[in-house]
Amino acid sequence: MSEPSPGRSVPASAGEEPRRGPGRPSISNEALLDKALELFLDHGFAGTSIDAITQSASMAKRTIYARYGDKASLFRAAVAHGLDRFKPTFDRLSALEADDMDETMDRIADAIVASVVSPDSIRLLRLIRSDAGAVPEIVGDFSDRTLDPVTAFLADLFRRRTALGQAAVEDSRLVAELFIDVIARGPCSKAAADLVFAPDYVERHTRFAVKLFLHGLMTIGDGPDGHSGARTELCG
Known part of the structure; x- marks a missing residue:
C-alpha cells in the first residue's frame, strides 16, 4: 500500500479506536x-x-x-x-506568580527557558526546523501549541500588573512577544546549534535579561542618583 500524499490535516481527536477484526492487539x-x-x-x-x-x-x-x-x-x-510534553501550561505559569513583579518574572522566565533548552525540546526543535519544508504545517502547530499560549498568558499578566500600578504597558501582546524573545531566543539558539557555553550561561542570561527587561528600558521619575521607586515603563 503506497503512502498517501502529505497535506491532510491532523484529526481533531485521534482517541477513537476503529473497529478491528482478529489480529495483533492495538496499543494506545x-x-x-x-x-x-x-x-x-x-x-x-x-x-x-x-x-x-x-x-x-x-x-x-x-x-x-x-x-x-x-x-x-x-x-x-x-x-x-512532543510539544505538549514540555510546553509551559497556563495553570503552571499562573502558579508561579508572586506579589512582587520581579520575583514573578524571574520564576516565569526560568520556566520558559527550562522548557526550551532541555535535550528533548532541542531535539524536537531541530526536527521541526529540518522538516518544515516537507510538512510546513508543523511551524504553525509549534506556534499554536507553545508560543501563542505563553504569549497570551504574559499579555494578560502585563495587563493585570499595569492595572495594579506595577507596570505601564500600552501594547501587552507586543511586550509579551519581546519578553519571550529576550529570555529564550539566545539560550535556545545556542543549544540547538550545539554551541559550547559556560555552565552558568543560562542562569546568568536569564537573570540579566529579566533585569534588563523590567528596569533597563525607562523608569518614571528617575532621580539624579538613578534610583526610583516608581513603576517600570515597559512600552511607550
Missing part, C-alpha cells in the same frame, strides 16, 4: 505517537517509513492509516504530542 494512541516520534527524531520525516512505525509499534498498517490517513498527518500528530 499515546504509545503509538511515542513510538512514531522517536523514529522521526532519529531519522527525520523522509527517513521514517510507515512500515518502520508499524514494526516499532507492533500495529497493523491499516490501523495507522485508519487513525491518521497518511504519514504527514501522523508526523504532525507526533510532533504535537
Whole structure:
C-alpha cells in the first residue's frame, strides 16, 4: 500500500479506536505517537517509513492509516504530542506568580527557558526546523501549541500588573512577544546549534535579561542618583 500524499490535516481527536477484526492487539494512541516520534527524531520525516512505525509499534498498517490517513498527518500528530510534553501550561505559569513583579518574572522566565533548552525540546526543535519544508504545517502547530499560549498568558499578566500600578504597558501582546524573545531566543539558539557555553550561561542570561527587561528600558521619575521607586515603563 503506497503512502498517501502529505497535506491532510491532523484529526481533531485521534482517541477513537476503529473497529478491528482478529489480529495483533492495538496499543494506545499515546504509545503509538511515542513510538512514531522517536523514529522521526532519529531519522527525520523522509527517513521514517510507515512500515518502520508499524514494526516499532507492533500495529497493523491499516490501523495507522485508519487513525491518521497518511504519514504527514501522523508526523504532525507526533510532533504535537512532543510539544505538549514540555510546553509551559497556563495553570503552571499562573502558579508561579508572586506579589512582587520581579520575583514573578524571574520564576516565569526560568520556566520558559527550562522548557526550551532541555535535550528533548532541542531535539524536537531541530526536527521541526529540518522538516518544515516537507510538512510546513508543523511551524504553525509549534506556534499554536507553545508560543501563542505563553504569549497570551504574559499579555494578560502585563495587563493585570499595569492595572495594579506595577507596570505601564500600552501594547501587552507586543511586550509579551519581546519578553519571550529576550529570555529564550539566545539560550535556545545556542543549544540547538550545539554551541559550547559556560555552565552558568543560562542562569546568568536569564537573570540579566529579566533585569534588563523590567528596569533597563525607562523608569518614571528617575532621580539624579538613578534610583526610583516608581513603576517600570515597559512600552511607550
